Amino acid sequence: MAQDWTHPKYPDYILSTRKEWFNVIAVNDALDSDMVYWGTRLPVDVLRKMLDNSLTFGVYHTGPDGARQQVGLARLVTDEVSFAYLTDFYVLHQGKGLGTWVLQVMDEMLSTWPHLRRLMFITDPKHGKPFYETRLPRCHELDLVSRGYTMMEKLYEGAPKVFL
């Protein structure tokens, strides 16, 4: 069932898992911007499918005229039991604590999943690592090698250009 959260300090911001609130044009514009350096614009039906098949946290701003505008997204690729992968996390209205709020709400939800093994995500060491380490309790850099394991990948057509 979809859930909504109102920002404790800025009540004009709502975080929601509702699929019907998506503004696919706004999400596509964000994915295509330099800010989302790993993403790219997608055909609208493909983007809709990607969002529908994910657990999404949309950030919405309600203006004085009551119009709701999508200003952020965090997308979990997940079976909603054992595994979750965070991607396409961005906020347009930056520096107001909205990104921290998204992580807190997401972490609270994930903490209620009794069989969840791990949340994973890729980030950059300079900005992203300290951002998550200070906002996501017990989050740490993955060091599988020292535990005797390694992680593999195969890139496909949709791979972020930064990895090619």
Ligand SMILES: CC(C)(COP(=O)(O)OP(=O)(O)OC[C@H]1O[C@@H](n2cnc3c(N)ncnc32)[C@H](O)[C@@H]1OP(=O)(O)O)[C@@H](O)C(=O)NCCC(=O)NCCS
């Ligand atoms: C990362 C992001 C979601 C944070 O949202 P936000 O609402 O601005 O975050 P908050 O206001 O809660 O916190 C601000 C912090 O974000 C940090 N930040 C700014 N840009 C950032 C970036 N590109 N990546 C990581 N952290 C960033 C700021 O340094 C600030 O840290 P400080 O408070 O210690 O100085 C937002 O900056 C963003 O959308 N960045 C572009 C997309 C992106 O890089 N997403 C994350 C990919 S892993």
